[in-house]
Amino acid sequence: MHMVVLTKGVPDFREGQVSFDEDGHLERGKTPTVMNPNDRFALEAALQTRVRHGGRVSVMSMGPPGYKEVLQEAMASVYADDLHLVSDREMAAADTWATAITLSAGIETLGEPDVVFAGFKTADGETGHTGPQTNWCLDMPLVTHVISLDIDEDEGVLRAKRLVEGDIEEVETVETSLPAFVVTDPEFVPSYRTAGERLTLKDLRAETQERAEQYEDFLTVRDHADINVDPDYIGLDGSPTIVSSVDPIPKAPAEREATMVNPSDSAAMQDVLEAMQSALGNGGDVAAAGGD
Amino acid sequence: MTEHEHYEALVVGAGPGGAAAAATFANYGIETLVLERGVEAGSKNVSGGLIYAEQSAPYTIDDLFPDFREEASERPITRYRIHNIAGERVESFDLSNLHEHDTEWSDSVLRRKMDSWLEDRVHERTRETGGGLLTGVHVTGLYREDGKIVGVETEELDPITADVIVAADGVNSELARDAGLMDWDEPDEWFQGVKAVADVPSDVIADRFDIGADEGAAHLFSGDLFEGVRGGGFLYTNRDTLSLGTVFHLDSLVAERAEPHELLDSLLTHPLLAQWLGDDYTELEYSAKLVPDSKKVALREPHFGRLLLVGDAAGQMQAQGAIIKGMNHAVTAGALAAEAYAQAKSRNEPEKAGTRYSRKLRDEGVMKKLRPRGYELVRGLAEDDGVTEIVDSVLTSAVGRAGIRALSGQLGRVYNVPMLSAMMPDTRTPYVTLPTVIAEELGTRVREESSVTPPSLEARIGDLTYDTDIGSPHITVLDNSYEASGAAVTACPVSAVDFGGGCYREEVVRTNGSEERVVSLDTQPCVECGTCAVVADTEWEHPRGDKGVEFKWG
Numbered sequence: 001m002h003m004v005v006l007t008k009g010v011p012d013f014r015e016g017q018v019s020f021d022e023d024g025h026l027e028r029g030k031t032p033t034v035m036n037p038n039d040r041f042a043l044e045a046a047l048q049t050r051v052r053h054g055g056r057v058s059v060m061s062m063g064p065p066g067y068k069e070v071l072q073e074a075m076a077s078v079y080a081d082d083l084h085l086v087s088d089r090e091m092a093a094a095d096t097w098a099t100a101i102t103l104s105a106g107i108e109t110l111g112e113p114d115v116v117f118a119g120f121k122t123a124d125g126e127t128g129h130t131g132p133q134t135n136w137c138l139d140m141p142l143v144t145h146v147i148s149l150d151i152d153e154d155e156g157v158l159r160a161k162r163l164v165e166g167d168i169e170e171v172e173t174v175e176t177s178l179p180a181f182v183v184t185d186p187e188f189v190p191s192y193r194t195a196g197e198r199l200t201l202k203d204l205r206a207e208t209q210e211r212a213e214q215y216e217d218f219l220t221v222r223d224h225a226d227i228n229v230d231p232d233y234i235g236l237d238g239s240p241t242i243v244s245s246v247d248p249i250p251k252a253p254a255e256r257e258a259t260m261v262n263p264s265d266s267a268a269m270q271d272v273l274e275a276m277q278s279a280l281g282n283g284g285d286v287a288a289a290g291g292d
Numbered sequence: 293m294t295e296h297e298h299y300e301a302l303v304v305g306a307g308p309g310g311a312a313a314a315a316t317f318a319n320y321g322i323e324t325l326v327l328e329r330g331v332e333a334g335s336k337n338v339s340g341g342l343i344y345a346e347q348s349a350p351y352t353i354d355d356l357f358p359d360f361r362e363e364a365s366e367r368p369i370t371r372y373r374i375h376n377i378a379g380e381r382v383e384s385f386d387l388s389n390l391h392e393h394d395t396e397w398s399d400s401v402l403r404r405k406m407d408s409w410l411e412d413r414v415h416e417r418t419r420e421t422g423g424g425l426l427t428g429v430h431v432t433g434l435y436r437e438d439g440k441i442v443g444v445e446t447e448e449l450d451p452i453t454a455d456v457i458v459a460a461d462g463v464n465s466e467l468a469r470d471a472g473l474m475d476w477d478e479p480d481e482w483f484q485g486v487k488a489v490a491d492v493p494s495d496v497i498a499d500r501f502d503i504g505a506d507e508g509a510a511h512l513f514s515g516d517l518f519e520g521v522r523g524g525g526f527l528y529t530n531r532d533t534l535s536l537g538t539v540f541h542l543d544s545l546v547a548e549r550a551e552p553h554e555l556l557d558s559l560l561t562h563p564l565l566a567q568w569l570g571d572d573y574t575e576l577e578y579s580a581k582l583v584p585d586s587k588k589v590a591l592r593e594p595h596f597g598r599l600l601l602v603g604d605a606a607g608q609m610q611a612q613g614a615i616i617k618g619m620n621h622a623v624t625a626g627a628l629a630a631e632a633y634a635q636a637k638s639r640n641e642p643e644k645a646g647t648r649y650s651r652k653l654r655d656e657g658v659m660k661k662l663r664p665r666g667y668e669l670v671r672g673l674a675e676d677d678g679v680t681e682i683v684d685s686v687l688t689s690a691v692g693r694a695g696i697r698a699l700s701g702q703l704g705r706v707y708n709v710p711m712l713s714a715m716m717p718d719t720r721t722p723y724v725t726l727p728t729v730i731a732e733e734l735g736t737r738v739r740e741e742s743s744v745t746p747p748s749l750e751a752r753i754g755d756l757t758y759d760t761d762i763g764s765p766h767i768t769v770l771d772n773s774y775e776a777s778g779a780a781v782t783a784c785p786v787s788a789v790d791f792g793g794g795c796y797r798e799e800v801v802r803t804n805g806s807e808e809r810v811v812s813l814d815t816q817p818c819v820e821c822g823t824c825a826v827v828a829d830t831e832w833e834h835p836r837g838d839k840g841v842e843f844k845w846g
């Protein structure tokens with residue numbers, strides 16, 4: 001079984017890591033790049049498949065050379081066998097369409113994988129397009145919002161439970177032939193119910209520890225010529241998307257102006273009540289709730 | 293019948309007993325799976341702890357794990373003393389002879405370090421057999437087919453079957469209970485051990501204990517400093533920490549309604565300890581665990597079908613007077629159990645592994661140590677309350693005191709006679725009365741003053757690491773009346789009367805004009821010692837795999 005997982009670096013949006021300038025623009029230089037959080041589920045799905053069926057996991061990303069560390073992180077977490085970075089100045093400023101063309105060309109250079117995994121949405125773009133668009137280029141059966149999966153190698157089929165319309169309440173089971181393209185949902189939970197699977201996992205972890213330290217030995221960097229795509233179809237030139245405007249991110253609530261009120265100070269509490277009433281535009285309910 | 297995942301041998305628990313069993317199976321090339329509930333082996337375990345390698349034992353830990361002493365233990369114990377205490381008077385005896393009797397070596401250990409070291413080796417060796425060791429898997433019980441034990445059930449994995457199952461799951465063994473071989477009913481069958489690890493740099497240890505880098509000291513304490521509760525205290529030197537603790541008979545702890553953490557504090561703040569603890573006492577960890585009393589609970593036939601029990605799970609924990617030997621017996625028993633299976637199998641009668649194993653325990657002299665005949669003989673007489681009264685009143689009378697004074701030169705020698713220690717009756721006399729009279733009659737006053745301020749119970753709990761399984765408590769109180777479960781309020785090492793932050797609390801509920809004393813339970817601060825399984829009416833299980841408390845030292 002050969003699995004390919006697509007991943008990407010995104011700014012680390014966690015508190016204390018991310019940094020914005022005065023206008024609320026992200027300061028890329030000051031914000032560390034990390035693996036897109038949702039990609040973890042794609043990696044876990046690939047790992048589960050590998051633990052159960054054996055084979056090889058390749059992780060691929062398109063982006064600047066700085067993404068190497070993201071690939072290293074992916075290697076450490078999924079125990080990947082080989083890493084692939086598609087990186088080229090020509091590819092800069094690509095929209096999801098140009099990215100999809102690039103990635104699909106990249107995947108084709110790896111041969112014919114049995115399953116391609118992608119995460120749902122990136123933390124920076126939030127489009128959720130890249131996976132399905134890449135698959136459109138590859139022309140495989142596509143299953144999205146996958147929360148659990150099982151492969152029957154003998155029959156060459158993949159069975160998955162997926163959220164219908166991304167709704168947690170509605171789950172359906174689908175079956176498709178292999179090769180297939182799987183987009184994992186953040187609800188994806190890997191399952192290892194046998195000791196044998198957990199022991200295999202432990203072996204992989206031990207094996208990968210060394211590998212992840214020398215990850216560059218397992219990394220192949222390719223430019224557009226290596227993956228055989230026309231520069232007109234990639235990067236900014238290949239991107240039909242036009243971003244018309246960008247709204248600044250509103251300040252987090254904690255940073256809004258606030259006044260401390262001592263709840264035992266009844267005069268101050270009266271002010272609070274009044275402020276709430278005026279904010280709501282009708283006093284009835286609030287006054288009743290604050291009765292005594 | 294459904295196909296289940298199968299291993300030839302299955303070992304539950306990766307303490308010294310489980311590690312020894314697994315290593316021995318692996319030596320015989322037997323495919324072995326080891327399941328341990330902690331995040332890492334040792335993260336659930338507590339011992340004093342001095343591990344012994346007995347000359348008479350067929351297997352010792354360094355037989356099975358050659359680099360054990362260099363890599364996993366702390367210090368060889370080269371100095372051993374017992375202190376009889378009455379108020380500030382102390383009479384000390386050298387216990388080296390008892391300590392060295394039948395001893396090849398004895399090292400202090402910290403369980404997180406020791407067990408995690410063993411874990412790596414056991415995994416490596418069992419992996420070669422096609423099995424391996426998994427942590428974070430909590431075995432919940434036995435798996436049976438047609439009424440026969442064929443494997444185990446766990447929370448994390450589907451049922452697993454095996455040709456032989458070794459229960460090395462410690463003092464609170466859920467497998468022993470499931471098999472109907474052990475119950476947790478009688479407090480007098482158990483001790484409760486409570487422990488603190490203190491931070492002391494190795495050069496300070498060298499200075500305060502007057503020992504070199506490869507030497508270690510052990511001190512035991514008994515007398516009137518524990519509110520009359522039967523038991524004693526210990527202090528062992530590690531490389532750059534000290535292990536301090538107490539071990540008490542659980543029935544006595546309950547009868548006196550004593551608070552375990554306060555008894556520990558009585559030890560820590562006794563002026564005698566000032567010379568070793570100095571004025572900068574820093575506690576790294578507070579922990580507790582039940583300890584079986586082999587004299588009463590060691591199973592004579594520790595097996596049932598394919599299930600073989602070793603170590604604490606089989607009650608194989610010997611209190612040889614003040615010296616506590618549990619880890620060494622767990623190692624011996626673990627290895628003998630695996631060996632018994634391997635031999636039975638080679639004779640094509642694997643079903644006889646259990647009887648073979650218990651025969652080995654007898655033939656190798658292990659059973660004799662665990663259940664000494666001398667004790668059986670004196671027990672009937674000496675443990676009679678009336679007799680204890682008489683002996684104690686004679687001892688404390690002018691006549692008894694004169695006798696102690698007359699014996700003064702020989703008392704130290706008497707304390708060192710192994711046979712006497714082995715048959716010491718389980719009464720107030722040897723634990724409290726005798727040491728107190730000795731100290732009163734022969735002791736000298738300690739000149740130092742203690743400046744140790746032990747942390748509060750709240751701070752101790754606050755310093756522990758927990759991964760709480762919110763919403764699924766592992767202990768349920770079946771009868772919450774004070775009569776049935778009230779003893780846990782004091783006996784639980786992380787609960788106390790009038791302390792709201794512990795596990796057990798006493799409450800008064802008023803219904804229809806009448807008042808009722810009840811207990812409530814919050815398992816969040818639980819250190820999984822097992823005490824309330826015995827002293828309260830509970831349904832007691834361990835938390836799910838790797839949930840609950842995580843000891844960093846042990």
Ligand SMILES: Cc1cc2nc3c(=O)[nH]c(=O)nc-3n(C[C@H](O)[C@H](O)[C@H](O)COP(=O)(O)OP(=O)(O)OC[C@H]3O[C@@H](n4cnc5c(N)ncnc54)[C@H](O)[C@@H]3O)c2cc1C
Pocket residue numbers: 304305306307308309310327328329330333334336337338339340341342343344429430431432460461462463464465466484485486487537538539580581582583602603604605608609616617618619620622834
């Ligand atoms: C305060 C104190 C002081 C002591 N001092 C000494 C001393 O100085 N010398 C000495 O020799 N002994 C001492 N002992 C006793 C000694 O610690 C025990 O006898 C010894 O640890 C028993 O070893 P074992 O392998 O049987 O069990 P443990 O060491 O208890 O190991 C059992 C293992 O099984 C695991 N486990 C339990 N249940 C499950 C389950 N359901 N599923 C999966 N895994 C499970 C546990 O996490 C643990 O790792 C002391 C004990 C205490 C509490």
Ligand code: SF4
Pocket residue numbers: 767780783784785786787795796815817818819820821822823824825
């Ligand atoms: S709740 Fe029970 S098992 Fe937990 S620490 Fe208290 S007495 Fe021990």
